[in-house]
Amino acid sequence: MKSINKLIITITLGIGATVTSCQKLNIAPTNIVTPAIIFNSEAGVKSLLATIYADLPIEDFKYRPDGGDDNNGMQRPGFNPGNPWMNFYNSAAVTGEEVGPFGGMDIGSGFGYWPYADIRNVNTLISELPKHVATLTQATVNSLLGEAHFLRAYYYFGLAKRYGGVPIITVPQDPGAPLSTLQVHRDKEQATWDFIGAELDLGYQMMSEISDAGRANKYVAVALKSRAMLYAACVAKYGSTNFIDGPARGQGLVGIPADQATKYFQAAYDAAKLLDGHYSLYNQNSSDKVKNYTDLFLDASSKENIFIRQYSITLNLNTPAGPHSWDATMSPGRMTSGGLSRSYPTLDFVQLWSNLPITNSDGTPKRFNNLLDLTQGLEPRLRATVYFPGETLRGLTFDTQRGIYPSFSGTAAAEVAKAPNSRTWQLQTDPNVLYPNKTDPNAKQVIGFTGISNNLGDDQLTRTGFYVRKYINYNAAKTNVDLYKSIQPWIDLRYAEILLNRAEAAVELGNTGDALTDINLIRDRAGATPYSSIDLDKVRKERRMELAFENQYYWDLKRWRTADVVLDRAHFKGLMPYYVFNENKYIFLAETELFNREYTFQKQFYYEPIPGGQINQNPNLLPNNPNY
Known part of the structure; x- marks a missing residue:
């Protein structure tokens, strides 16, 4: 696949200042750099990390589930598109959490997310770091390697939940190699999820306990693992009965054997458990629970935040860390100085x-x-x-x-x-x-x-x-409320989700005691009446309420394999x-509702099609996913 094999790492001027992570990544890199320049200093490595973090498929304020559009020559489908103010293109608006003017868009058929150029950057990082122990020290190299494994897992998670099995590439490929070695085959879906889990284990083992805001640490790795393994578990349990057959299914490129579900539920539970004592639910204002829950999403010092994406008013608005427009496009015009509410x-x-x-x-x-x-x-x-x-x-x-x-x-x-x-x-x-x-x-x-x-x-x-x-x-x-004026961070992983992940896995494993405890912690903070008993329906409902408008419910519907029922002419x-x-x-x-939209979801949409352009370059990606 020639499209994934860039030998020279190219970093746009100033990208270090546009990253989603910590201020210490705000390093202005050179235009085109060689491995020697990058890896001779920790600052050089952070310059490369800046690019990798910036491209992570974090489904934030700027994410558009239909793939976005491009008015500025940018080709980053779905993530931080050329019109990043259009927050009404959001997952909530196609699932019934919200409705919007573009809510009927067909987001199940895919938009061509294929981040192998980014994965190549991570592979380069992993292959080069051990060569520079003398300059960087062994401890620094180990920590950076752990971070790199986390980043690679995140990219593969973005792929796996869309396509199932994808090519697992762990070394920088040589674009001058024979075409037959570059046109790799897809790995099975189970192998892809196992790879993601193993990468996140390495991240947990190698990274430190603390990190600057916006960068990963060992607990960020296991937090993501709890999310990813829960997805894999549901594919195994529910995908075994609600699927469309075909060659990709027969070859294991989509689908996981049902007998593997327990293993993944246990992995999700165990990963979530590792965060105990390191994060906590936000409870700064227990006397006013409405204000407390509102402030949770605005307080940068919240001990609930595990992994965030930051924004700056001074950065280019079309970059991931440039300002967003949530306030201007989610509020009525009377309460802003510009913008349009549409969702x-x-x-x-x-x-x-x-x-x-x-x-x-x-x-x-x-x-x-x-x-x-x-x-x-x-x-x-x-x-x-x-x-x-x-x-x-x-x-x-x-x-x-x-x-x-x-x-x-x-x-x-x-x-x-x-x-x-x-x-x-x-x-x-x-x-x-x-x-x-x-x-x-x-x-x-x-x-x-x-x-x-x-x-x-x-x-x-x-x-x-x-x-x-x-x-x-x-x-x-x-x-101050206008387009490109908002800079509140996006909380990609927070402790409430970890409790929900753990509770769901616990119920699926028959451990209702732990699930009840976790759910009632969330309900107490919410000002809700505690439950005296728990079941899967209550856990799923609690998840919908707690994680509303956080771009989670669409993927929950997909992994539970209920989207074709919930969104059946809805x-x-x-x-x-x-x-x-x-x-x-x-x-x-x-x-x-006055848009009077009808929503639908076909079973084939549980997987997206392998992008046609990639198949043209690499026919070994076939067979495509069922019904595509």
Whole structure:
């Protein structure tokens, strides 16, 4: 595969300043460097590490699951694309956690992620480091080698969860070698996962316990191992019954024998256990659990953070560590100085916690004096994850409203079943329109300034009644909230996920005692009622609630092999607030979200196709994955 075999390591000027990791990697490397220049100093090695970290497939604020697009000559499909402000292209928007204007995109068919040039850089690092012990010292070489094994495992994890078995290449290939030696075959899927596990074991054994923010240490390695081995275990257990047959399956290129599931669940459990005592759940404000959970995603000193990606306002916006636009594209226009909100949490997601109390026992809508009254008694974690109507941000209220009813009678279900033009509401798209008219001293806005958009061309108002709260920097002044102005770190691995990984593995292994303890630690921090018993459904539900909007649920659906059921012609709902004028009250109706998107997922999408361009260069990558 000639595309993966660059002999000269090329590093763009300034890339050391754009890395996702620590300040100590901010080293300006030379344009084209040779191994002698790189490995004669620790600074040179860190310059190469900067490139490797920058290209890691971390699914962060800038990640687009459809592969991204390219307006600036950049070819890094899916990761940090040429338009990194488009945060509405996110995994949540294609799974029902959120809905967005591009939520129906076909992300299951693949976008050509193939990072073998990056893997070659890691292989070069691993092959060269032992030659420079005299310059770097044995201890430094050992630690850097451990870091390199972690990095190589991360790249292969990005490949394995997409394609199953891929070529395992551990040495820098010589592009001048015979083509037959470069056109390597795919390894089996099980061998690929075993390789990932072994690499992360080396990382754990060789790295130190501490590292600068954004760089790996031994516990980062085993944290990733707990995630990766849990994925492999589910492929073995659930992929053995829910699959499409074909030559790739028959050759073991996709799929893992079912009898291997226990081994991988145990590996995930054991890896997670190694983090005990080294990280802890964020609990800086136990008296205000909403604020505590909100601040978890903004506090750089959090002891829950295991591995993060950092950003800087001074760096090129198209680089991985350049500023992102989460605040500007997840908040309504009224609360920013620029940007467009386009992706919104669904009522289906919100009701993971419980059915909201919006109807009476006779089916009529409950009346509320204020929009915020609905949130009374809701779990703090939910309120810290989603902005409800009536909440405030930057001194402004989410005055979310879809319209005004002059009066309302009947049941909620009967009203929602009516055709829109047969309902008696007053419906406008302009928040400045008043009912009954602007001269009436009791007049009310027909919709709010953060109201529900009835105009599908309007890119700043919710289509579901909710806005995302997780990761929103509420401390930022409105004047500083614009495209490419956000720099809060992305938390790639945090301790709550490790507890969830361990709990899931424990339940699968029949160890419900440990699983119950781990889940209740999370629920206590969330302000939720502890469970008295545990099962797999509860663990999975807890995972969905805790890791919402963190680009995890899409991959959970894939490894559980439930995506083709959950997303089978699926439609999702929003929560529509209305003002009832003659009662001076608010009501809420559960209605189809206003994009009215249908979601689907075919079984073949559990694996993505090997990129066609790579097959053209290397026919030995065939057979392709089933149904491609």
